[in-house]
Every structure is written in structure tokens, then in C-alpha cells.
Amino acid sequence: MSEQELSQNPQSTDTQNDSAENADTTASELEALIAKIEGLENDVKQAKEAQARANAESYNAQRRMEQETDKAKKFALQKFAKELLDVVDNLERAIANITDDATKEGVELTYKSLLGVLEKNGVVAVGAVGDAFNPDVHEAVGVLPDTEKDVIGQVLQKGYTLNERTLRPAMVMVGA
Known part of the structure; x- marks a missing residue:
């Protein structure tokens, strides 16, 4: 514009x-x-x-x-199962020392029944003679010179696991 x-x-x-x-x-x-x-x-x-x-x-x-x-x-049963292991040990000692056959048979049946109940609930014995030594489930308390290296030669006290977790290690003698 x-x-x-x-x-x-x-x-x-x-x-x-x-x-x-x-x-x-x-x-x-x-x-x-x-x-x-x-x-x-x-x-x-x-x-x-x-x-x-x-x-x-x-x-x-x-x-x-x-x-x-x-x-x-x-593992809710862990404490209870661990306390029952003393009963298992006592039954094993009783079986080893009873001389009367009838009494021994009754104690053995009780022992087997208790082990069956424990196994049914996941408690398994570990540490047999001839097994390979495993420090997770075995505790070596001595050495046996006549036994193969790292092989269990003698079991002093059985060990137990609960669902593959060690409840009590087995006390064993191993080969050197």
C-alpha cells in the first residue's frame, strides 16, 4: 500500500x-x-x-x-529328624549287643520301620564302606593305610541327609 x-x-x-x-x-x-x-x-x-x-x-x-x-x-522336619538320629543310633547299638534272638528280631523290625519312615520323609543314610569320600557329607576322623586313597574304609557313625542337605555328616576313616 x-x-x-x-x-x-x-x-x-x-x-x-x-x-x-x-x-x-x-x-x-x-x-x-x-x-x-x-x-x-x-x-x-x-x-x-x-x-x-x-x-x-x-x-x-x-x-x-x-x-x-x-x-x-x-526342611521343616530337619530339627525333628536330627533328634531321631540318636534313636536310630541307639537301636543300631542295641541290635549289635542283643543276644536273645526274639528280642533282637523285634528291635531290628523297629529299626527298619523307623528307617522306612525317615526315608519316606527324605532322610537318607550316607557313608557306606567302599564309597568315595565326599567332604560335603563325610567327616574324616582318621586314616586307614590299607585302604585305597579317598575311599571310605570304616564307618564310625552313619551320616544322614534330608532332601540332599546334610543333616549329620558320616564319621569315617579313609584311605591315604
Whole structure:
């Protein structure tokens, strides 16, 4: 527009200025809204990540609890079974020293019955003559020179495991 046109139409200048101001205002509002949207998207992303971590943590805690419960069930008999081992030892000594056949037979039946119940509940005897020495389930208390190296030559006291965990190590003499 020429100056003459502008002087004749002062409203058009105002309109142009208003349009420019409106465009600036609209652009700044748009930038603010875009920034706000990006911020909200970031917040949503962080919330989703936090939820995923919380879910994973909850799952892991539940799994640990189940494992601990299974372990507790599996080894709940440990103390009781360990105390019964003294009874087993006493029955073995009684069998070795009884001379009356009828009494010996009764004690042997009781002994076998007790061992059967223990085995049914996961308690197994370890440490037989001729077995390879295993420090996890055997305790060497002496050496036998006439026996093959790392082989059990004599069992002084039987050992027992409960579900493959050592209840009492076998006291043995091993070859050198």
C-alpha cells in the first residue's frame, strides 16, 4: 500500500498490526502447548516405566516368597529328624549287643520301620564302606593305610541327609 492509501485507510494499518500481534501470540501459545504436550508425554513415559519396575519388583517378591515357602516346607522336619538320629543310633547299638534272638528280631523290625519312615520323609543314610569320600557329607576322623586313597574304609557313625542337605555328616576313616 502507498502512503496515500494508508492515510486514506488508517484502519488497514491497525488491522495489519493486530494480525501480526495475533500471529505472534498464536505462535507463542502453540509453542507453549507443544512444550506442555512433550512434558506430559515424558510424564506418561516415566509413569509407565515406574509401573513396569513396580510390577517386576512385585513379581520377584512373590517368586522369592514362594521359594522360601517351598524351602521351609522341605526342611521343616530337619530339627525333628536330627533328634531321631540318636534313636536310630541307639537301636543300631542295641541290635549289635542283643543276644536273645526274639528280642533282637523285634528291635531290628523297629529299626527298619523307623528307617522306612525317615526315608519316606527324605532322610537318607550316607557313608557306606567302599564309597568315595565326599567332604560335603563325610567327616574324616582318621586314616586307614590299607585302604585305597579317598575311599571310605570304616564307618564310625552313619551320616544322614534330608532332601540332599546334610543333616549329620558320616564319621569315617579313609584311605591315604
